[in-house]
Structures are given as structure tokens and as C-alpha cells.
Amino acid sequence: MAGSGPIAELDWIAVDWGTSTLRVWAIDKDGAVLAKASSDEGMRSLMPGDYEPTLLRIAGDWIGDAREEPVCVIVCGMAGAEQGWTEAAYRTVPCAPLAGGRMTPVRTCDARLSVSIVPGLCQADPADVMRGEETQLAGLLARVAGDDVTVCMPGTHSKWVRIEAGCVTGFKTIMTGELFSVIASHTILRHSVASQGGSAEVFLGAVRDMLDRPDELTAALFSIRASDILDGTCPEDACSRLSGLLIGAELAATRTKWEEGPIHLVGAGQLAAAYATALESAGARPIVEDAETLTLAGLVQACAMMRDYAP
Amino acid sequence: MAGSGPIAELDWIAVDWGTSTLRVWAIDKDGAVLAKASSDEGMRSLMPGDYEPTLLRIAGDWIGDAREEPVCVIVCGMAGAEQGWTEAAYRTVPCAPLAGGRMTPVRTCDARLSVSIVPGLCQADPADVMRGEETQLAGLLARVAGDDVTVCMPGTHSKWVRIEAGCVTGFKTIMTGELFSVIASHTILRHSVASQGGSAEVFLGAVRDMLDRPDELTAALFSIRASDILDGTCPEDACSRLSGLLIGAELAATRTKWEEGPIHLVGAGQLAAAYATALESAGARPIVEDAETLTLAGLVQACAMMRDYAP
Numbered sequence: 001m002a003g004s005g006p007i008a009e010l011d012w013i014a015v016d017w018g019t020s021t022l023r024v025w026a027i028d029k030d031g032a033v034l035a036k037a038s039s040d041e042g043m044r045s046l047m048p049g050d051y052e053p054t055l056l057r058i059a060g061d062w063i064g065d066a067r068e069e070p071v072c073v074i075v076c077g078m079a080g081a082e083q084g085w086t087e088a089a090y091r092t093v094p095c096a097p098l099a100g101g102r103m104t105p106v107r108t109c110d111a112r113l114s115v116s117i118v119p120g121l122c123q124a125d126p127a128d129v130m131r132g133e134e135t136q137l138a139g140l141l142a143r144v145a146g147d148d149v150t151v152c153m154p155g156t157h158s159k160w161v162r163i164e165a166g167c168v169t170g171f172k173t174i175m176t177g178e179l180f181s182v183i184a185s186h187t188i189l190r191h192s193v194a195s196q197g198g199s200a201e202v203f204l205g206a207v208r209d210m211l212d213r214p215d216e217l218t219a220a221l222f223s224i225r226a227s228d229i230l231d232g233t234c235p236e237d238a239c240s241r242l243s244g245l246l247i248g249a250e251l252a253a254t255r256t257k258w259e260e261g262p263i264h265l266v267g268a269g270q271l272a273a274a275y276a277t278a279l280e281s282a283g284a285r286p287i288v289e290d291a292e293t294l295t296l297a298g299l300v301q302a303c304a305m306m307r308d309y310a311p
Numbered sequence: 312m313a314g315s316g317p318i319a320e321l322d323w324i325a326v327d328w329g330t331s332t333l334r335v336w337a338i339d340k341d342g343a344v345l346a347k348a349s350s351d352e353g354m355r356s357l358m359p360g361d362y363e364p365t366l367l368r369i370a371g372d373w374i375g376d377a378r379e380e381p382v383c384v385i386v387c388g389m390a391g392a393e394q395g396w397t398e399a400a401y402r403t404v405p406c407a408p409l410a411g412g413r414m415t416p417v418r419t420c421d422a423r424l425s426v427s428i429v430p431g432l433c434q435a436d437p438a439d440v441m442r443g444e445e446t447q448l449a450g451l452l453a454r455v456a457g458d459d460v461t462v463c464m465p466g467t468h469s470k471w472v473r474i475e476a477g478c479v480t481g482f483k484t485i486m487t488g489e490l491f492s493v494i495a496s497h498t499i500l501r502h503s504v505a506s507q508g509g510s511a512e513v514f515l516g517a518v519r520d521m522l523d524r525p526d527e528l529t530a531a532l533f534s535i536r537a538s539d540i541l542d543g544t545c546p547e548d549a550c551s552r553l554s555g556l557l558i559g560a561e562l563a564a565t566r567t568k569w570e571e572g573p574i575h576l577v578g579a580g581q582l583a584a585a586y587a588t589a590l591e592s593a594g595a596r597p598i599v600e601d602a603e604t605l606t607l608a609g610l611v612q613a614c615a616m617m618r619d620y621a622p
Contacts, residue, residue, distance in 0.1 A: 082540075090541075127537040157499070157533060173533040175498065182497045187489050188468070214526035215563040222468060222484040226438040229393075230401075252526040 006064030007034050012072035013059055014299040017079035018132055019044050019156065022054070023292070026062045031300045035062060043078035051085035052108050055115075063112050070114035074303045076295070077132035080104065080117040090122035090129060094169045097121070097138040098298065100305030118302050121168055128173050132295075133159050136266055139297030140289060141166060144264070150257050152286070153266045154247075154275045156181075160254045174250045177271075183221065184242060192228035197243055198236030200277065206244025207251065207278045214252035220245050247278050258284040266291050317375030318345050323383040324370055325610040327603075328390035329443055330355050330467065333365070334603070337373045342611045346373060354389035362396035363419050366426075374423050381425035385614045387606070388443035391415065391428040401433035401440060405480045408432070408449040409609065411616030429613050432479055439484050443606075444470050447577055450608030451600060452477060455575070461568050463597070464577045465558075465586045467492075471565045485561045488582075494532065495553060503539035508554055509547030511588065517555025518562065518589045525563035531556050558589050569595040577602050 007026050014025040020042035026035040037058050046054065055073070063071050080088030088104035098118065106115035120131035133153050140151060146166055153159040156177040162169050184193045197203065210217060224241055227233040233241075251258065258279060265275055265286040272288055279286040318337050325336040331353035337346040348369050357365065366384070374382050391399030399415035409429065417426035431442035444464050451462060457477055464470040467488040473480050495504045508514065521528060535552055538544040544552075562569065569590060576586055576597040583599055590597040 122537075122541055124541070126534050127541050128534065129537045129540055172530055173537065174530045175533045176529060178498050179494075179529060179532075182493045183490075186493045186497050187486065214528075215560070215566075217525075217528060217564075218487060218490060218557065218560050219483055219485045219564045221490075222486045223437050223439065226433075226440045226484065229440055230433055230435070230438050246529065249526070249529050253528075253530045255526075 005061055007062045009034055010062055010071065012074065012303055013062070014296060014303070015055070015073060015075040015077075015079070016132065016135070016295050016299070017051075017075055017077040017085070018042050019078045022058065023295075024055070024059045025296060025299075026059070027300070027303075033296070043081060043084050046084075048083075048085060051079060052110065052113070055113075056110060065112075067112055070112050072303060072306075073113055073115040074103075074118065074299050074306070075106075075115060076118040076135040076299060076302070080120060080131055085115075086117060088117040088119040090120050093121055093123050093171065094167045095121070096167055097134040097141065097163075098302050098305055100302075100309030103302070103306050116306060118299075121171070123171060126172075128171055130159055130171060130173070133161070133266075134168070135298035135302060136291060136294040137161060137163065137168060137298070138301050139294035140264060140266065142297055142301065143289070143294075149264050150261065151264045151266060152254075152258070152275065152279070153291075154271050155267070158250055160257055162257070172254065174253060176246045176250045180243060180246050183246075184239070187221075188225050189221065189238070189242065192225050192233065192235060193238045193242055194235035195239065196236055197240040197274075198234055198238075199240055202237045203240040203244040203274065204277065204281050206241045207248035207281060210245055210248025210252050211255075211282055214249055217245060217249050243274065244278070247274060251278060251282055258282070261285070262287055264289050266294060268292065315346060316372055318373045320345055321373055321382065323385065323614055324373070325607060325614070326366070326384060326386040326388075326390070327443065327446070327606050327610070328362075328386050328388040328396070329353050330389045333369065334606075335366070335370045336607060336610075337370070338611070338614075344607070354392060354395050357395075359394075359396060362390060363421065363424070366424075367421060376423075378423055381423050383614060383617075384424055384426040385414075385429065385610050385617070386417075386426060387429040387446035387610060387613070391431060391442055397428060399428040399430040401431050404432055404434050404482065405478045406432070407478055408445040408452065408474075409613050409616055411613075411620030414613070414617050427617060429610075432482070434482060437483075439482055441470055441482060441484070444472070444577075445479070446609035446613060447602060447605040448472060448474065448479060448609070449612050450605035451575060451577065453608055453612065454600070454605075460575050461572065462575045462577060463565075463569070463586065463590070464602075465582050466578070469561055471568055473568070483565065485564060487557045487561045491554060491557050494557075495550070499536050500532065500549070500553065503536050503544065503546060504549045504553055505546035506550065507547055508551040508585075509545055509549075510551055513548045514551040514555040514585065515588065515592050517552045518559035518592060521556055521559025521563050522566075522593055525560060528556060528560050554585065555589070558585065562589060562593055569593070572596070573598055575600050577605060579603065
């Protein structure tokens with residue numbers, strides 16, 4: 001992590017600064033990772049003045065004191081939000097995920113830093129926004145070599161994205177992760193729902209219920225509590241059912257997107273596995289893509305594009 | 312309120328003890344209200360040992376010291392829950408809303424009190440429960456003179472109830488009120504949603520959107536935030552849209568119930584007015600019934616039935 005001392009081969013620094021997590025990579029001239037670090041100092045816990053000292057605490061040692069010119073730092077994610085480090089105005093779809101000339105420069109106190117933020121994307125109608133996913137999409141585009149693709153990016157605010165001829169043509173955000181969190185923690189269901197899931201069968205049954213009757217979501221939620229009161233449902237299965245209802249509702253809202261062809265599923269760990277299982281059970285063909293790998297690949301592209309644009 | 316001194320004509324005390332509110336009435340031999348009091352000491356804020364002192368603080372003065380026999384106290388609502396005063400086991404539908412022989416007696420320290428709790432109702436499949444609404448339903452049954460009716464009871468946990476031949480034959484709970492509260496207070500939408508509603512047109516547009524595309528709920532929620540970021544939607548209209556989406560989702564989940572005939576809408580104030588407007592816009596025929604009047608009428612029936620059963 002930090003404290004490793006100056007890195008002689010350091011060419012630039014890649015940063016994914018999300019709502020709850022900060023990830024930083026030291027990159028060499030060939031785009032290889034020399035060091036990495038992460039922290040839970042996400043945008044949610046920071047004021048605008050906190051970003052530069054936080055970055056220096058995590059990655060300052062990599063830079064060293066004697067440099068001919070400032071080190072390039074490319075940042076994607078919520079650090080570009082209005083309440084973040086410096087606001088990076090959205091680019092409007094349809095457009096390519098990244099554009100070299102549209103990076104937002106950030107004023108810093110430390111002269112060793114030259115920071116730029118990748119702008120997010122917005123869609124006028126229906127109104128929608130993303131920050132950070134555009135960088136992963138650029139990483140994915142390099143992998144799929146220009147094919148038209150549909151992308152599912154599960155999370156706090158899941159994104160479903162359509163890419164055609166290298167451009168993001170439209171996207172849709174679904175609050176699945178955040179709804180799960182507030183329903184499990186702040187409603188009457190908190191007395192019935194464990195923090196870990198149980199049976200995969202319960203999960204897939206709930207997904208199926210929502211695909212069959214998506215209008216039943218807000219009624220089906222209370223039945224989790226009632227089943228506990230009347231039948232003593234196990235809290236892990238209640239967690240699986242809540243997760244299945246919300247992911248099932250997301251799949252019901254995106255049916256036309258996954259019925260047509262393969263889905264690139266950008267995620268990692270248990271969440272990506274749950275979405276993959278749900279999609280497969282519905283007859284879709286998910287292709288799991290590692291989120292961190294795509295983020296880093298997109299940041300490498302962003303850096304190259306910016307240098308091409310302003311060498 | 313309290314502190315008015317003994318009431319000579321007091322025959323019994325009616326109590327509606329809900330999750331967030333306590334309402335108490337002094338009743339004479341003819342069922343007329345002699346005094347009333349209320350407090351925010353609902354079930355949520357009480358431990359089991361708190362109920363008797365709370366009731367005595369609110370209504371103790373009405374009773375006086377010299378009585379030949381204890382005063383009858385009839386309680387409906389969440390005081391009968393497992394975490395309440397004394398658990399009153401659910402009665403299983405189909406059944407009449409009330410049954411004289413099934414009241415749950417409560418042990419008290421004060422010998423002037425003879426407390427009984429009205430049991431709630433449960434439904435095995437789909438699992439569902441109610442506490443308090445059964446008493447309002449008994450009050451409503453007296454008004455509709457045995458007709459088969461469908462009842463909408465909006466609230467934290469809205470209930471949709473079918474009554475046939477004097478029996479509750481089935482019901483469905485929808486978490487509309489609680490979802491509104493947690494989404495408006497605990498998600499990213501809290502930055503965009505005011506505590507008061509704005510345009511009725513926005514509200515009804517959202518109701519219509521959900522009736523047309525109920526599968527879009529979890530996607531439509533995020534668009535409230537995106538519209539604020541991109542277009543600066545007024546926070547009062549954002550509140551109206553959130554309310555309209557959730558009430559619209561409730562109407563989508565209950566379409567077969569309100570399409571068939573008139574709906575008895577049990578509520579009061581702005582909430583009942585919002586449901587009435589939404590139902591009318593969807594082509595339903597709501598008949599608004601005052602919730603407190605029905606609760607009291609049901610408690611009067613419960614008292615009479617208990618005395619008939621055990622004179």
C-alpha cells in the first residue's frame with residue numbers, strides 16, 4: 001500500500017474514486033501496474049478540500065520530490081460529481097464512452113500533480129446519468145472490438161447500457177442495490193432479513209415471481225415479513241428472497257435488453273454471480289467481465305487519449 | 312385531554328394502540344364518547360412494562376378510585392403484537408373481523424383495569440397479517456349492512472381487503488407508505504425530494520406511468536434523481552412523483568380488486584385524498600370512509616360482543 005517510497009518507473013497514476021471506495025494504481029509507460037492501493041475514503045465521506053490530501057496520503061510516496069514535470073493523474077467516478085472534488089460536466093449520449101478533449105482539469109496545491117477527471121455521461125430522455133461506468137465501458141469496447149453490445153453493470157445503482165458502433169446510444173439506471181440496502185436496514189423487514197443470503201432456490205423462485213408478475217413487487221416485499229411472523233422463515237432465506245425480488249424486478253424492467261442477445265455482465269464476486277444465475281435462469285446469456293480490469297483498461301485509454309489530444 | 316378528573320358516566324374505555332400513535336376514548340353505556348385523548352406513545356416507543364403506566368397516565372383520571380368492579384378496556388392494534396403489551400394470537404381468514412370469545416386478556420397491576428386485546432387476522436397463503444384494521448373492518452361492516460365489499464386501507468402498510476357475507480375472505484398488504492418514507496429519507500433521492508408534494512398533474516402522471524408499465528418502478532425511481540441533476544426538477548414535484556409512482560405501483564398490484572366495483576377507502580386527510588384522486592383517475596369508484604369513526608365503531612362492537620359472550 002502507501003509508504004513504499006518513490007517509484008522510478010512511475011509514468012502516471014490511475015484513480016477510480018467512487019461513492020464509497022477509492023482505488024489508485026501506479027502505472028508505467030507501457031500501461032503496466034507498478035503498485036496499487038485502496039481505501040474506504042469514498043466521495044460520500046469527503047469534502048472538496050479533502051481529495052488532494054487523501055490522494056497524497058495514499059499515493060504521494062510513489063511520486064517522490066524531484067520531478068521535471070508534474071505526474072499525470074486520471075480520475076474517474078463520483079469525484080467528478082457536483083459534491084465531489086471538481087465537477088466534470090456530463091457528456092450527452094449518443095457518444096463514445098470517452099473523449100480525449102473533454103477531460104476536466106483540477107486545480108491542486110501540490111505542483112507535482114496534474115489531475116484530470118473523466119466526465120460522466122447523461123441522457124436527456126428519459127433523464128439518466130452515470131459517473132465511472134463510462135470508463136469501464138471504454139475498457140469493454142477495446143475487448144469486444146467494436147461489436148454492438150448490451151451491458152449490465154450491477155451495483156448500488158445498476159446500469160443497463162447499449163453500445164452501437166462504438167457509441168453509448170442509451171442507458172437505464174435501476175436502484176436495485178440501494179433499495180436492497182434501505183429495505184433490509186430501515187423497514188419492518190429488518191427484523192426478518194439476515195445480512196447473508198441462504199438458499200439459491202429461494203433466490204431464483206423470487207426472480208421468477210417478479211418476471212411473471214412484476215406489478216407484485218411492493219406487495220411481495222411485505223410477505224417476507226408475514227412469512228417470518230407466521231412460519232418463522234429462516235432469515236438467510238428471507239435475505240435471498242428480498243435479493244431475488246429486487247434483481248427479478250430489475251430483469252423485468254430490462255427484459256427487451258437481455259432477451260435479444262448476449263449480455264456483458266460487469267462485476268465481481270457474489271453480486272456478479274447472483275446476476276449471472278438470475279440471468280441464466282431467465283434464459284439470457286451473461287458473459288461475466290471483471291469490473292476492476294475494465295476500469296483500469298478504460299483509465300489507460302483515457303490517459304492515452306488525453307495525451308494524444310494535448311501532447 | 313388527561314387530568315379532567317373522574318367521569319361518572321364512564322362505562323368502558325376504547326383504545327387504538329398503533330405502531331406510532333395511541334388513541335383513547337371514554338365511552339358511556341350507550342356507546343357515546345364522553346372524552347378522548349391521544350399521544351405519540353405508540354408500540355414502537357414502548358417496552359411491554361410501559362403500556363399500563365402509559366394508559367393510566369392518559370386515562371387514569373377518568374376512572375376514579377372507588378369502583379365496584381374494574382373498568383373494561385378494549386384495545387386494538389399493534390399493542391397485541393409479539394413485541395407489544397400482550398400477544399393476541401391471530402385469527403385465520405376466512406372469518407368475521409371480530410369474535411367475542413377470542414379477545415386476549417391482559418394481566419394488569421392496577422385492579423381497576425380489566426384489559427382485553429382484539430386479535431389481528433392472518434392469511435396462510437400468501438402469508439399476510441393485520442392488526443387494528445380488523446376492528447375498522449367490523450365498523451365498516453355495520454355501515455354497509457352485509458354487502459360484499461372491497462376495502463382499501465392506505466398507510467405505512469396499506470391493506471386491500473375482500474369481505475363477503477360478513478367474512479374477511481382475503482387480504483393483501485403493500486408497503487407503500489414505508490417505502491415512500493425510506494426512499495425519501497435514506498436513498499440518494501433524499502437530495503431531490505421535498506417533504507411536501509407539489510403538482511397534482513405530476514402525481515397523476517406518475518400513477519399513470521405505473522399502471523401502464525408497473526415493471527418500470529425501480530428504474531423510474533432513479534429518474535427522479537437524474538431529472539433533478541439534469542433539469543433541476545422542483546423538490547415538491549419530485550415528492551409528488553415519488554408518491555405517484557408508489558401509489559401507482561399499489562394500484563397496479565391490485566387492479567383486479569378496483570376494476571370490478573366500488574372501493575371503500577378507509578383513511579383521512581391528504582393521504583385518503585391522494586388515493587381517491589389516483590383511484591378516480593384510473594377509472595375506479597372510491598367511497599371515502601373516515602378511519603377513526605370506523606375504529607371506534609369497531610371497538611364498540613368488540614366490547615358488546617365480549618359482554619354477550621361472557622356476561
